[in-house]
Amino acid sequence: MSFIPPDFAPASSEIFMLIMVCVVMLADLTIGKSKRYVAYLLTQITLLGCAVLTFKSFSDEAVLTFSGMFVDDSLADILKLMTYGTVSAVLIYSYTYISERDMLRGEFFSLVLFATLGMMVMISASHFLTLYIGLEILSLSLYALVALRRDSTEATEAAMKFFVLGALASGFLLYGMSMVYGATGSLQITEVAKAIQDGVNAKQVLVVGLVFIVAGISFKLSAAPFHMWAPDVYQGAPTAVTLFIGSAPKFAAFGFVMRLLVEGLGNMSSDWQGILVILAVMSMAIGNIAAIAQTNIKRMLAYSTISHMGFLLLGFISADANGYSSSLFYVIAYVLMTLGTFAMIMLLCRSGFEAENISDFKGLSKRNPWYAFITLLLMFSLAGIPPMIGFYAKLAVLQAVVNAGYVWLAVAAVLFSLIGAFYYLRIIKFMYFDEPETNEPISPNNDVKILLSANGFAILILGIFPQALMGISLYAIQNSM
Amino acid sequence: MSFDFPLLSLIIWLPIVFGVAVFATGHDRNAQLARYISLAGSILGFLVALPLFVHFDAAASAMQFVEKHVWFERFNVNYHVGVDGISMPLILLNCFITPLVVIAGWEVIKERVSQYMGAFLIMSGIVNGVFASLDAMLFYVFWEASLIPMFLIIGIWGGPNRVYAAIKFFLYTLLGSLLMLIAFIYLYQKSGGSFSIQDYHQLAIPFTPQILIFIAFLLAFAVKVPMWPVHTWLPDAHVEAPTGGSVVLAAILLKLGGYGFLRFSLPIVPDASHYLADMMIVLSLIAVVYIGLVAIMQVDMKKLIAYSSVAHMGFVTLGFFLFDAYGVEGAMVQMVSHGFISGAMFLCVGVLYDRLHSRQIADYGGVVNKMPAFAAFFMLFAMANAGLPGTSGFVGEFMVIMGTMKVSFWYAFLAALTLILGAAYTLWMYKRVVFGQITNAAVEELNDISKREFVLLAILAMMVLWLGVYPYPLTDVMHTTIDQLLIHVNNSKL
Numbered sequence: 001m002s003f004i005p006p007d008f009a010p011a012s013s014e015i016f017m018l019i020m021v022c023v024v025m026l027a028d029l030t031i032g033k034s035k036r037y038v039a040y041l042l043t044q045i046t047l048l049g050c051a052v053l054t055f056k057s058f059s060d061e062a063v064l065t066f067s068g069m070f071v072d073d074s075l076a077d078i079l080k081l082m083t084y085g086t087v088s089a090v091l092i093y094s095y096t097y098i099s100e101r102d103m104l105r106g107e108f109f110s111l112v113l114f115a116t117l118g119m120m121v122m123i124s125a126s127h128f129l130t131l132y133i134g135l136e137i138l139s140l141s142l143y144a145l146v147a148l149r150r151d152s153t154e155a156t157e158a159a160m161k162f163f164v165l166g167a168l169a170s171g172f173l174l175y176g177m178s179m180v181y182g183a184t185g186s187l188q189i190t191e192v193a194k195a196i197q198d199g200v201n202a203k204q205v206l207v208v209g210l211v212f213i214v215a216g217i218s219f220k221l222s223a224a225p226f227h228m229w230a231p232d233v234y235q236g237a238p239t240a241v242t243l244f245i246g247s248a249p250k251f252a253a254f255g256f257v258m259r260l261l262v263e264g265l266g267n268m269s270s271d272w273q274g275i276l277v278i279l280a281v282m283s284m285a286i287g288n289i290a291a292i293a294q295t296n297i298k299r300m301l302a303y304s305t306i307s308h309m310g311f312l313l314l315g316f317i318s319a320d321a322n323g324y325s326s327s328l329f330y331v332i333a334y335v336l337m338t339l340g341t342f343a344m345i346m347l348l349c350r351s352g353f354e355a356e357n358i359s360d361f362k363g364l365s366k367r368n369p370w371y372a373f374i375t376l377l378l379m380f381s382l383a384g385i386p387p388m389i390g391f392y393a394k395l396a397v398l399q400a401v402v403n404a405g406y407v408w409l410a411v412a413a414v415l416f417s418l419i420g421a422f423y424y425l426r427i428i429k430f431m432y433f434d435e436p437e438t439n440e441p442i443s444p445n446n447d448v449k450i451l452l453s454a455n456g457f458a459i460l461i462l463g464i465f466p467q468a469l470m471g472i473s474l475y476a477i478q479n480s481m
Numbered sequence: 482m483s484f485d486f487p488l489l490s491l492i493i494w495l496p497i498v499f500g501v502a503v504f505a506t507g508h509d510r511n512a513q514l515a516r517y518i519s520l521a522g523s524i525l526g527f528l529v530a531l532p533l534f535v536h537f538d539a540a541a542s543a544m545q546f547v548e549k550h551v552w553f554e555r556f557n558v559n560y561h562v563g564v565d566g567i568s569m570p571l572i573l574l575n576c577f578i579t580p581l582v583v584i585a586g587w588e589v590i591k592e593r594v595s596q597y598m599g600a601f602l603i604m605s606g607i608v609n610g611v612f613a614s615l616d617a618m619l620f621y622v623f624w625e626a627s628l629i630p631m632f633l634i635i636g637i638w639g640g641p642n643r644v645y646a647a648i649k650f651f652l653y654t655l656l657g658s659l660l661m662l663i664a665f666i667y668l669y670q671k672s673g674g675s676f677s678i679q680d681y682h683q684l685a686i687p688f689t690p691q692i693l694i695f696i697a698f699l700l701a702f703a704v705k706v707p708m709w710p711v712h713t714w715l716p717d718a719h720v721e722a723p724t725g726g727s728v729v730l731a732a733i734l735l736k737l738g739g740y741g742f743l744r745f746s747l748p749i750v751p752d753a754s755h756y757l758a759d760m761m762i763v764l765s766l767i768a769v770v771y772i773g774l775v776a777i778m779q780v781d782m783k784k785l786i787a788y789s790s791v792a793h794m795g796f797v798t799l800g801f802f803l804f805d806a807y808g809v810e811g812a813m814v815q816m817v818s819h820g821f822i823s824g825a826m827f828l829c830v831g832v833l834y835d836r837l838h839s840r841q842i843a844d845y846g847g848v849v850n851k852m853p854a855f856a857a858f859f860m861l862f863a864m865a866n867a868g869l870p871g872t873s874g875f876v877g878e879f880m881v882i883m884g885t886m887k888v889s890f891w892y893a894f895l896a897a898l899t900l901i902l903g904a905a906y907t908l909w910m911y912k913r914v915v916f917g918q919i920t921n922a923a924v925e926e927l928n929d930i931s932k933r934e935f936v937l938l939a940i941l942a943m944m945v946l947w948l949g950v951y952p953y954p955l956t957d958v959m960h961t962t963i964d965q966l967l968i969h970v971n972n973s974k975l
Contacts, residue, residue: 369507369596380629385625385629385655386622387622387626391625395618395662395666396555396556398663399556399666399669399670402663402666407663407667410663410666411663414659414660414663415659418655418656421651421652421655422648422652425651425652426648428632429636429644429647432636433636433637433643433647467552467553467555470555470556474555
């Protein structure tokens with residue numbers, strides 16, 4: 001029996017990424033302290049290279065490789081391209097922040113790249129094991145990133161909590177997968193789907209497995225009632241790391257849900273729809289109500305994330321391409337808004353001063369009207385007020401929910417987002433209605449200046465012309481189903 | 482009539498473009514420049530709206546000046562605008578009020594001038610968009626977007642309790658609109674994927690959904706109008722808002738709610754409207770009578786006028802739900818006239834406030850001795866507010882009362898109480914503020930109105946008298962549309 005080498009081409013960007021992570025690590029050992037920006041530049045080049053490779057392999061056809069464990073389809077390509085862009089923006093935003101806090105080291109960049117690799121593997125997985133491996137690469141890198149400032153007790157505590165709960169969630173997930181394997185006799189996603197379609201004898205085992213899988217997913221998405229880690233991690237981690245955790249992995253999480261629930265267990269949608277309804281309602285309720293009481297902005301945004309994840313899950317409830325593409329649109333909008341918001345928080349930080357509290361936004365419109373205006377756009381967008389993109393994201397999801405016949409759920413969702421509007425308005429109140437406490441000038445680098453302005457305007461422009469982004473979302477979903 | 486020039490788009494976007502330009506002047510160093518640009522923008526905005534009136538075909542019942550372009554295909558949303566006899570007068574009213582607001586804030590606003598003026602111009606464009614939209618989603622986007630500038634205007638330039646008022650204003654209005662959004666999405670599904678308001682007008686809907694949709698619309702529009710018992714945000718917002726904010730709020734933003742009833746509630750869910758008409762009439766009468774009594778007791782002038790706005794808008798909703806040509810036309814006249822009168826009343830209070838920095842009635846007295854010209858204008862507007870024949874305030878109220886009489890004598894009796902109550906609260910306030918002896922030293926120092934203030938009040942006085950003596954141009958343009966609307970509403974959709 002001769003060994004046939006697998007087709008490496010579909011995984012070219014992952015392979016390139018892995019090589020470059022090693023290069024970044026090694027390069028960091030040889031360059032001096034004063035030339036740390038080399039690692040930064042290398043990281044950006046890596047992301048660019050991956051983008052080129054992914055773009056080249058772009059096709060409407062799904063290509064399977066590694067004995068059906070790895071897939072390259074348009075959903076994967078689009079999610080990956082967005083991930084690269086997000087990670088690149090994260091690095092640009094956090095450069096000043098990390099260099100002022102002695103975190104500008106090779107470890108930061110290699111961990112970020114490793115995490116990105118994990119996301120890419122998750123996005124392209126067509127086998128439960130590949131999914132799990134990707135998830136673990138991502139999670140382990142994130143645990144380490146949170147603990148990167150080892151002299152900070154808060155960060156260490158956050159990392160411990162993240163690790164313990166994350167490991168538990170991984171356990172859930174594996175347990176669930178093993179049950180699905182027991183019931184269907186396969187771990188390959190399309191084969192699992194086929195087995196379920198043909199009918200399995202042990203339906204109970206399959207359902208129990210599904211419940212565990214959904215629990216694991218909600219841990220990773222930070223959907224209530226599995227959300228406990230999010231506020232502590234968001235608050236404890238250095239803001240640059242929070243920005244990273246809060247943004248790019250959401251694409252991977254979306255891919256994860258698509259591969260597991262939709263492609264793998266899609267024929268059981270009647271079983272998981274009910275669970276998702278409960279998760280979504282709880283997330284929106286807990287996230288929005290708990291966020292009101294927060295004074296720490298990172299903690300508040302963590303709760304806001306929980307509520308947004310509830311909204312995201314709503315899109316899946318309709319269990320059709322319309323709903324999934326609405327969810328994807330929601331993720332894209334959400335990541336754009338998160339990027340901008342955390343970038344603003346980092347902008348308010350100076351060496352020796354951490355902007356942590358909502359009151360740090362006081363009087364921003366007098367200190368710097370331009371950034372106050374961008375934050376205004378971001379906040380109204382998060383609250384879902386037109387003509388910002390956040391509104392169309394909510395509109396798309398709500399119309400999918402109503403289409404699926406859950407009008408009461410749509411009413412509940414808008415009522416919770418009304419509660420949510422309050423705490424976003426409060427930030428605007430601090431910025432516009434209050435006097436500043438400090439007159440420290442805000443003067444970011446040019447690249448941050450341009451990117452942040454572009455980010456803020458993307459929120460508005462994509463809101464006025466949402467067609468292109470909606471089209472991309474629909475295209476990605478339709479081609480992979 | 483075909484009209485190829487995109488006039489409505491110009492009316493919507495010109496003020497917004499000017500508003501952005503005003504923002505761009507930035508710092509208060511350029512305050513004077515910001516003022517002139519906004520004046521130019523608002524006057525141009527009014528001038529480009531005039532052809533709307535001149536070229537309007539009053540005999541046609543279809544939408545006019547229609548523009549339709551695809552906005553985003555995914556949900557079949559179109560940039561679809563057009564006006565009929567209901568929306569056209571309201572657009573004109575809005576374009577007319579905006580320059581007045583700019584002039585009113587000319588010297589008074591000294592901080593962040595560009596942001597203040599820019600916000601008003603942008604809001605003016607957005608409100609035009611609300612009135613002109615024929616696509617539910619476009620309407621919703623404009624509707625919600627109009628909250629943002631008003632929220633900032635109250636919160637930044639308002640009085641001491643402005644934060645509370647601004648957030649209350651925003652959340653109250655948002656609550657109603659979000660339910661309206663669900664109603665739109667539901668209609669979108671039912672109509673097979675259309676957001677066109679005109680499609681909704683023709684759509685057959687069963688009874689129970691009609692009731693639910695009506696309630697969703699009611700919450701959105703009742704908060705805006707505002708109707709009793711969801712009116713409580715209005716006095717807070719008015720008291721804290723700067724003068725210009727109060728003027729726009731009373732003269733324009735309240736009309737959005739009234740317009741919503743005519744464009745959405747009545748034609749889309751006519752059976753529910755008929756079924757719940759008694760409830761609406763009772764709520765309106767409570768607003769007229771009870772809020773009228775509340776107004777008498779106010780010690781703060783702005784609060785008094787705010788409550789009087791609620792009472793007058795009660796007439797508007799009363800008129801709509803009579804399903805009678807007199808009632809609906811009267812309500813429309815009342816909306817336009819209230820735009821002039823309440824705007825003028827708030828400007829008058831603003832004139833006093835700029836001088837004494839107090840809105841309390843007790844801080845004044847004997848103003849006429851120092852400001853005779855002002856007292857004359859204030860007198861006219863107070864009389865109009867009380868519904869004196871010969872002023873615009875009388876026309877609308879009289880028509881609505883005539884319409885009510887056809888339905889029930891007792892309804893008409895209660896509605897007519899407004900003529901007494903209105904006179905009581907307005908004229909009693911006027912007496913305490915303007916007449917009598919000068920009781921305090923601050924009043925002794927008052928100067929009469931400046932040229933700028935004179936121009937403002939004189940323009941409004943002319944409008945109030947013109948509409949009071951000769952309302953025909955206004956009733957003429959909306960006559961056909963309202964007749965058509967009533968025929969439509971009186972046909973069951975079940």
